[in-house]
Amino acid sequence: MGAHKGRKPSSGDSLSKKTSNKLKRQQLYILHKKDKDKELREQRFRRKKEEDKDPELRAARLAKNKPQTLETKRVWDDVDDDGLGVQVDVEQLKRRRLEEEERAQMGAIDEEEEDDDDDDDSMLASDDEEGEDNEAKKEALERKREKRAKRDTSLAPSTTSTNLDLTPSSLAAKFPTLFTDIPPPTPKVLITTSLNSTLHNEADVFCTVFPNSTYIRRTNHRYGHKYSLREISRFAANREYTAVVMLREDSKKLTGLTVVHLPSGPTFTFSITNFMEGRKLPGHGNPTNHYPELLLNNFKTPLGLLTAKLFQTLFPPQPEFQGRQVLTIHNQRDFLFFRRHRYVFRDKRATERNITGTDGKDMEGVEGIRVGLQEVGPRFTLKLRRVDKGIGRAGSEGDDALQWEWKGKMEKDRKRFNL
Known part of the structure; x- marks a missing residue:
């Protein structure tokens, strides 16, 4: 008992939750937890009222609080290769190649137009021919865009299906x-x-x-x-x-x-x-x-x-x-x-909710x-x-x-x- 009386007070004894009495410490912890839960509950209700007035706040909060997983942190190889040992997203690789082809063709079209501007006589003589050539090239570009592999839309689209x-x-x-x-x-x-x-x-x-x-x-x-x-x-x-x-x-x-x-x-x-x-x-x-x-x-x-x-x-x-x-x-x-x-x-x-899409809205027809x-x-x-x-x-x-x-x-x- 004498040893306890001579003990020096620790730095935590000044805090209300660090009292030396175990029963008192438990009561203080319960009161502190109730106050904290009450504060969080009031914060949730305030946030709900604000989000009801401005739905964009809720969308921004959900986008910010999206949990990070290994799937979302997945790392790809940044190479232009489609071999078996390469870890590339085939869909992104094909889209990038098509965009590069389109840029190259548009650059070739611009170069041809510049050459035609330098040659005034030929330009005046063949306006109709140039218009037909440009229309043919535009049609070719549109056909290439249509050839891109796209899945048919459905009422419940899947983000993980394989094409x-x-x-x-x-x-x-x-x-x-x-x-x-x-x-x-x-x-x-x-x-x-x-x-x-x-x-x-x-x-x-x-x-x-x-x-x-x-x-x-x-x-x-x-x-x-x-x-x-x-x-x-x-x-x-x-x-x-x-x-x-x-x-x-x-x-x-x-x-x-x-x-x-x-x-x-x-x-x-x-x-x-x-x-x-x-x-x-x-x-x-x-x-x-x-x-x-x-x-x-x-x-x-x-x-x-x-x-x-x-x-x-x-x-x-x-x-x-x-x-x-x-x-x-x-x-x-x-x-x-x-x-x-x-x-x-x-x-x-009656106790079940409606089916929602990827945007969070109810689907029509189901x-x-x-x-x-x-x-x-x-x-x-x-x-x-x-x-x-x-x-x-x-x-x-x-x-x-x-x-x-x-x-x-x-x-x-x-x-x-x-x-």
């Missing part, structure tokens, strides 16, 4: 079997596993995911022939299969996925995490045999467009809307989230409509690891056999993404 019309010409020339003007055949997928695999249940689940798919087991029997991926692909191509999907496992768990585009590649190697089949999902629905609608979200780079095109070739281009099934592959930070849902249109409840979702499954996460030009590593030959490969140093900067 495959922006595919660079160099990418289409390097993979002509994927990017072809000839209408592709109906997808037919052969699903198999590694040798002596135990992933039979998972393979059956993938048969429900990919339409027109067939599962064939592989064996490592001492008297059986151990077919390689290249031999299986040749076998499948002769029987009009369009793709081979091979499941890989480690310790009897699904760890990877290899997709071969037939007849000659390319080959994509993915790793799989967080695999969960549909029957284990709470409140899951049962899938049907209808062709699903495919949504490819947030693929922006040349490598991303190549990956999106691969998934597009695995599903028929004519979805059966009566099945009301939608399959989403969403790219976020180079992780591909695979989800499959069944939807239904229903009436809006006031009383709502969409209910039920996950069908399976759900899993993919990550692209490797792209080979041919069929696997053994089937790819030449200097450009390995098109792209993931390496650990790629994730050193968290603001740079490959897809």
